[in-house]
Amino acid sequence: MTxxxxxxxxxxxxxxxxxxxxxxxxxxxxxxxxxxRLRRTRVTxxxxxTLDVARGEAVGFLGPNGAGxxxxxxxxxxxxxxxxxxxxxxxxDPVRERRTLARRIGVVFGQRSxxxxxxxxxxxxxxxxxxxxxxxxxHRERLDECVExxxxxxxxxxxxxxxxxxxxMRGEVTAALLHTPELLVLDEPTIGLDLASKERxxxxxxxxxxxxDVTLLLTTHxxxxxxxxxxxxxxxxxxxxxxxxxxxxxxxxxxGHRTLVVEPxxxxxPPAALPxxxxxxxxxxxxxxxLEFDSTTTAAELIADVARRVDIRDVHxxxxxxxxxxxxxxxx
Amino acid sequence: xxxxxxxxxxxxxxxxxxxxxxALAGLTxxxxxxxxxxxxxxxxxxxxxxxxGYDVAAAITYVSLGQGLLTVVLLWGDTEMSRRIRxxxxxxxxxxxxxxxxxxxxxxxGRAGFAVLARLVPPMLFGAWAFPFRWPTVPATWAxxxxxxxxxxxxxxxxxxxxNASAFWLLDARGVIGxxxxxxxxxxxxVVPLAWFPExxxxxxxxxxxxxxxxxxxxxxxxxxxxxxxxxAQAGWAVALLLVGRVALHHGSRRLVxxxx
Amino acid sequence: xxxRIRSQLAYPASFALDLTAQVIGQCIELVAILVxxxxxxxxxxxxxxxxxxxxxxxxxxxxxxxxxxGQIQELPTYxxxxxxxxxxxxxxxxxxxxLCADVSLKRLGRVGAGVAVLGYAAATAGIxxxxxxxxxxxxxxxxxxVILAAIWVAANTVSFWLVDGREVANSVTYGSSFSTSYPIxxxxxxxRRVLCFAVPGAFVAYFPALALLGRxxxxxxxxxxxxxxxxxxxxxxxxxxxxxxxxxxxxxxTGS
Numbered sequence: 001m002t003x004x005x006x007x008x009x010x011x012x013x014x015x016x017x018x019x020x021x022x023x024x025x026x027x028x029x030x031x032x033x034x035x036x037r038l039r040r041t042r043v044t045x046x047x048x049x050t051l052d053v054a055r056g057e058a059v060g061f062l063g064p065n066g067a068g069x070x071x072x073x074x075x076x077x078x079x080x081x082x083x084x085x086x087x088x089x090x091x092x093d094p095v096r097e098r099r100t101l102a103r104r105i106g107v108v109f110g111q112r113s114x115x116x117x118x119x120x121x122x123x124x125x126x127x128x129x130x131x132x133x134x135x136x137x138x139h140r141e142r143l144d145e146c147v148e149x150x151x152x153x154x155x156x157x158x159x160x161x162x163x164x165x166x167x168x169m170r171g172e173v174t175a176a177l178l179h180t181p182e183l184l185v186l187d188e189p190t191i192g193l194d195l196a197s198k199e200r201x202x203x204x205x206x207x208x209x210x211x212x213d214v215t216l217l218l219t220t221h222x223x224x225x226x227x228x229x230x231x232x233x234x235x236x237x238x239x240x241x242x243x244x245x246x247x248x249x250x251x252x253x254x255x256g257h258r259t260l261v262v263e264p265x266x267x268x269x270p271p272a273a274l275p276x277x278x279x280x281x282x283x284x285x286x287x288x289x290x291l292e293f294d295s296t297t298t299a300a301e302l303i304a305d306v307a308r309r310v311d312i313r314d315v316h317x318x319x320x321x322x323x324x325x326x327x328x329x330x331x332x
Numbered sequence: 333x334x335x336x337x338x339x340x341x342x343x344x345x346x347x348x349x350x351x352x353x354x355a356l357a358g359l360t361x362x363x364x365x366x367x368x369x370x371x372x373x374x375x376x377x378x379x380x381x382x383x384x385g386y387d388v389a390a391a392i393t394y395v396s397l398g399q400g401l402l403t404v405v406l407l408w409g410d411t412e413m414s415r416r417i418r419x420x421x422x423x424x425x426x427x428x429x430x431x432x433x434x435x436x437x438x439x440x441x442g443r444a445g446f447a448v449l450a451r452l453v454p455p456m457l458f459g460a461w462a463f464p465f466r467w468p469t470v471p472a473t474w475a476x477x478x479x480x481x482x483x484x485x486x487x488x489x490x491x492x493x494x495x496n497a498s499a500f501w502l503l504d505a506r507g508v509i510g511x512x513x514x515x516x517x518x519x520x521x522x523v524v525p526l527a528w529f530p531e532x533x534x535x536x537x538x539x540x541x542x543x544x545x546x547x548x549x550x551x552x553x554x555x556x557x558x559x560x561x562x563x564x565a566q567a568g569w570a571v572a573l574l575l576v577g578r579v580a581l582h583h584g585s586r587r588l589v590x591x592x593x
Numbered sequence: 594x595x596x597r598i599r600s601q602l603a604y605p606a607s608f609a610l611d612l613t614a615q616v617i618g619q620c621i622e623l624v625a626i627l628v629x630x631x632x633x634x635x636x637x638x639x640x641x642x643x644x645x646x647x648x649x650x651x652x653x654x655x656x657x658x659x660x661x662x663g664q665i666q667e668l669p670t671y672x673x674x675x676x677x678x679x680x681x682x683x684x685x686x687x688x689x690x691x692l693c694a695d696v697s698l699k700r701l702g703r704v705g706a707g708v709a710v711l712g713y714a715a716a717t718a719g720i721x722x723x724x725x726x727x728x729x730x731x732x733x734x735x736x737x738x739v740i741l742a743a744i745w746v747a748a749n750t751v752s753f754w755l756v757d758g759r760e761v762a763n764s765v766t767y768g769s770s771f772s773t774s775y776p777i778x779x780x781x782x783x784x785r786r787v788l789c790f791a792v793p794g795a796f797v798a799y800f801p802a803l804a805l806l807g808r809x810x811x812x813x814x815x816x817x818x819x820x821x822x823x824x825x826x827x828x829x830x831x832x833x834x835x836x837x838x839x840x841x842x843x844x845x846x847t848g849s
Contacts, residue, residue: 033591079423081590095589102429114424118347127343130336131430159350357760364764367784368772372629372636375779379633507610514618523625528632 022090022183022215023053023076029084029239030071045071046239048085055182058209058216060226060247063236064330069219072236073187076217077107090182103132106176110188113168114175115160121171122156125178132179139178146174149204166197173201177208184208186218190225202228223326235329242329251320252295259318260291260302265311274305290318336430337438344442348450355450358403362455366399369523370463384527389464390554391525396459397550398522400452404444404481405488405545407520408513411506414499417584426585433574433581437489444485466554473555476563480549483566487544490573497577500584521547541569608699615702619652622774623710637778638811642718644776646805649711650798651773654737656704662742663700664692666766669752669759672844681845688746688837707734720805729804729820736822737773737797743829744769744792746837753840765792773797778811785812793829796822 028049033040046068053059063069074080075087078094078101087094090104108114115124129139147153150170155163163171169189176184186205190198206229209216218229226233226247233250235243243250257278262270267286276297281290293302299317306312348355373391376383386394413436416422425432459465468474495512499505517523520542526534537543544566552559626648630641639647671677671691680690715730748765752758773794777785789795796818803810804819 074423077427079426079589098426099429102427107424107427109424112421112424114428116343116347118350119343123343123346127336127339130339131428131435133336133429353756354760357755357758361760361764361768364768365771368768368780371780371784372775375637375775376629376633379635383632502606507606507608507614511610511614511617514614514621518621518625523622524628529628530631533628 025087027085056212058230060230060233061219068239105183106181107185110191120157128175257292262289263314340438341442344439348446362399370395389466392463393466400455403451404447410492413496414505417499477553480552486570493577497580520545611699612702616706619706637776646714646718647798647802648774649714653707653734655770656707657738658741660700665749733801739826743833747833750840796825
């Protein structure tokens with residue numbers, strides 16, 4: 001898990017290629033020419049992205065709109081040529097070996113459909129299996145499993161155009177998994193879904209990833225997706241990788257303070273000047289206190305400290321939210 | 333390994349078979365126009381009983397088959413690929429492990445197959461039932477007609493594929509496609525048989541794929557002279573258009589992949 | 594509305610192609626007529642100049658009608674997407690709103706082509722010009738456009754009843770355009786009755802052309818019909834309004 005400059009690239013790439021990495025990129029970059037024929041300007045969409053993703057990982061690929069997420073995904077799936085650097089996916093050159101690569105990866109675009117609009121969902125699956133030349137027995141086994149886990153039996157014979165967005169996305173994810181891809185790329189898979197549909201999809205994807213044979217690369221604006229599915233987060237902004245780290249480590253590094261929420265038995269003013277506490281607020285007429293504390297103390301020590309002074313009815317610790325973390329990151 | 337293309341043919345058929353009411357409505361349109369067109373041709377033949385080898389029965393057959401083949405060969409309204417290029421959905425198509433042109437041809441053959449049942453057979457039967465009609469005299473004609481109609485679909489597909497692929501460069505291919513629709517309607521012999529055109533126009537049109545679309549299949553059915561040569565011309569156009577289409581797709585997708593546009 | 598017009602000019606190459614396609618589309622029907630006259634000298638009892646005159650009247654009327662009410666063909670789309678509900682919520686007439694939703698400038702191509710053909714035909718058909726005939730020649734395309742527009746609105750109302758009404762409506766709209774370009778003498782008695790009385794297409798070009806040419810109807814229809822197109826237009830508009838209102842009421846009634 002490294003993010004580094006492009007220096008000393010090729011030897012390093014060779015070494016990483018031999019290891020069990022599904023995605024290896026080296027100084028990947030992409031410029032676009034925009035504007036009219038007379039006044040062309042060069043716009044950099046992605047620059048110097050060096051990244052590797054090991055087999056079985058689940059990586060959240062985050063960034064604001066226009067940060068370069070989709071451009072990077074297009075380069076990784078072979079539908080866009082990089083203007084700098086190189087990429088290998090499943091050991092293949094994505095652009096030159098696009099069709100071979102297509103057999104080994106699955107891609108879900110939240111805003112584009114790969115299903116046949118006029119046909120029943122089941123027929124889209126059959127076609128998808130045929131296009132990927134999946135042996136019928138394996139196809140059936142895989143499909144049965146997805147139908148069961150995603151609860152799709154009720155609408156398998158419904159034409160895709162009549163499905164709800166949530167039902168359709170379950171279909172999209174299934175279609176992308178039917179040929180047992182090594183890598184599943186999900187570009188905003190939960191966009192527009194209601195809470196229950198999102199949750200169902202997350203549960204399914206986390207089960208798929210937990211078996212270890214499918215690597216997930218996920219872009220999203222929905223941070224709970226990342227919290228549920230990914231242990232590693234890559235944040236990209238203005239075409240550059242800002243952060244590439246574990247989610248827990250990120251929390252510690254950027255969001256710092258956790259909060260102890262205490263509910264005393266009787267209303268009171270919160271105690272002042274406890275060791276490690278950096279900010280104190282009282283709510284609900286003194287029936288709930290929020291004590292923000294840094295890493296010089298632990299939750300256990302702080303609870304003990306408070307319990308020595310007042311009777312506590314209830315207590316819990318709020319982790320810093322990933323939203324707060326992203327806010328910190330994007331504004332830096 | 334099993335090939336996906338037969339499956340895609342079936343899917344093309346099924347896709348269109350789901351719109352039965354639309355097919356019925358379209359059939360009504362075909363029949364109304366058939367009546368109007370037949371009336372004009374019959375009025376011409378009231379002046380001279382045989383014009384360029386067409387008598388009344390041949391003219392009725394001509395109009396019935398032409399109206400029927402219209403949806404089979406498909407001159408108008410195929411804009412799907414250009415729309416997908418414009419919206420960017422084409423990346424999904426390019427990201428599949430298939431030959432995109434072959435896949436689209438397979439789907440189009442399936443579509444044409446359904447159109448034969450829903451749109452070609454009824455006007456033929458209606459024409460034969462209501463008016464004088466010219467059936468083939470030898471059974472082999474049916475086989476040649478089938479081959480010719482199939483080649484007509486492939487030629488039409490080849491043209492439509494190229495027109496749609498122009499969206500890789502133009503972005504909006506609707507103007508080009510609309511132009512083809514209006515020009516193709518008359519110059520392919522859909523309204524007036526090409527044999528009625530002046531000599532020079534016939535010679536010029538023979539150098540285009542236009543006669544391959546409707547005129548040749550209908551002439552084969554009517555057992556007019558020169559079936560072998562006509563089929564060869566169709567086959568030549570089919571191969572040439574498919575090859576040019578491949579080159580266009582290669583360059584177009586290359587452009588998309590390199591320029592990101 | 595001006596923004597809609599400007600947006601059509603945003604892709605000038607595509608717009609030019611569209612416009613040209615419309616011009617050619619209009620002229621290509623003329624090509625068919627001319628091809629027919631390379632084989633015979635008269636069609637349904639009329640010579641080439643006379644048929645071209647009917648075509649010119651019909652084509653100009655069609656172009657104007659298309660410009661004015663062509664948007665009605667989008668009615669099924671408005672119903673499917675629910676946009677019609679938006680129109681119904683506004684305190685304005687539903688039909689005018691629908692018709693003004695988009696003015697397709699490319700349709701000017703058809704009008705232009707029609708006027709050119711009409712000008713040529715008026716000069717060559719050997720018309721004995723009187724003030725009344727000049728007036729008739731100038732008003733006929735407008736009156737014809739009103740008749741065609743009424744037919745189209747009435748035909749497209751079928752979309753309130755049928756999901757795939759567009760195709761059925763097309764057979765009436767484009768069928769009427771095709772049929773009005775030829776003298777009605779080419780059609781059999783059954784089709785002729787439909788064209789004269791059920792769908793009054795014969796009043797768009799055929800009867801006014803007889804008046805311009807000073808010919809009696811070969812089929813023996815009385816001469817006053819030749820000057821009665823404006824009355825027919827009024828009747829057609831009334832009938833279309835009635836049908837449209839019934840359709841809208843049905844739509845609001847079923848709420849689907």
